[in-house]
Amino acid sequence: MQATDLALLIDAAREAGRIAGRYTGPTAERWEKAAGAGPVTEADLAVNEMLEARLPAARPGYGWLSEESEDSPERLERETLFIIDPIDGTRSFAEGSRTWAHSLAIAHRGEVTAAVVYLPQRDLLYAAAKGEGATLNDVPIRVSEVPALDRAEILAAKPNLESKHWRAGTPPNFARAYRPSLAYRLALVAQGRFDGMLTLRPSWEWDIAAGALIITEAGGTCTDRSGAPLRFNTARARLDGVVAGGRAVHDALGAALRPSGPGLPQTPPA
Template sequence: MQEFNPSSEHLQIRDSIIKAGKIALKWFKNDPENWEKEDGSLISKVDIEINNLLGRILKKSNPNFGWLSEESEDDKSRLEKEITFVVDPLDGTKAFLEGKKEFSISIALVKNGEPISGIVYSPSTKEIFESEKNKGSWKNKKRIHISKFNELSDCKMVAFKPMFSHPSWKNPWPKMSVENRNSVAYRMALVASGEFDAMMALNSKNDWDIAAGDLLITEAGGYVSQHNAKKLKYNNVSTKKPSVIGSNKKIYDEIIARVKDLKL
């Protein structure tokens, strides 16, 4: 039986993310204080509380690592670090505040632009998806693999459903089973575990949304990139990426053929 043998840094991330999950569950469906950020997205006191907890634990133990979090002021000294934490304290805040289980906590370690360790934790469903480079991907300590279903037609896609029926598509999309999850990190984890065949987001995402999920899908045997097939690199000056696509090789190629020339 295969076993996951994580590094000490990964174990520390796992321990801290479980503690963070307890904070999320304490406030889940308990109407925490929340407000809009300047960009119109929601933030709650839970996002801040989890961010502060993770920062205290991880930065204190790893003072030489950079820190990039959705809920922290961007410390550009991270650009000079070989290794950086990339953190989303609560991915899917809107779903969390609405009492839906589609939220997650996402942490990645990025080395020289590439994720080398990643965890996406769904506290409400008790799912821990984790990976380290060259060690495969795992869900609740059981090895997971990308789906082997190899046709875009009739595949299970996790994405924003109205996107596929937009009149601007020159080539209509085939029939697919499409569901959405509010957390992008969780969507990527579900693709890594084979519960969905593919995921696609054609709107701007940040490093903290996708770095851990990128590693999960890749180590599960899948492919991840921007819509133009450009490989994702993390911990740059700008944290924004125009899009993200993840699937097995066959479906990935079919999606890329349809979207590679889009101007996003």
């Protein structure tokens, strides 16, 4: 089923790109969500409307979890579901940047089995099906094999470098870069363009699901900040941060991080 599910996601992602392309980011109508949850534009809603009509109709037995749909506990009763971010990097989209993505995934019993991260403005389509490898525009991709952090370039927002997160009180010596879309950061690591990524804040499943499978199918490792496997379709739909990269980089980052706990202040969204 993974192969046919992946074909379904690829077709839907390309249609999402066509819909989003009808809008000009800076002029698209925009609102701020309640409780500081960030912006949403008319493009996000138009893409979500198409996906919510198209995907469940093609797979009637699958549940639904999307950033732009009202959540329902009914999804927890489904073994398989769609996990969707109609536009990951909405701020980037609204500013007129090209660094935003459609993130589409299918998870079965908590594990992602098919995934697409599509950047229509950059003509980049990352895809993976469980056990079948990862591709960029149909060409196989692999994570980098950098053996040590002091030779690595890591995608991370600045708040992740604060001393409270690291056992030594300071982060290890690595080069830092940043991209606004979490899904794109994960895909770039899968491609080998960067050696690892981390986000230490609680992260929504829809930001992570697709990129997590693409990384692991590209030979990398992707866990939460404590090193535990990622599980999807949880009641809160949130993960305890994400650490990803080739095995050596992932393990070195995990060893350097201070364990999270109830008393640890959380990094603000980035």
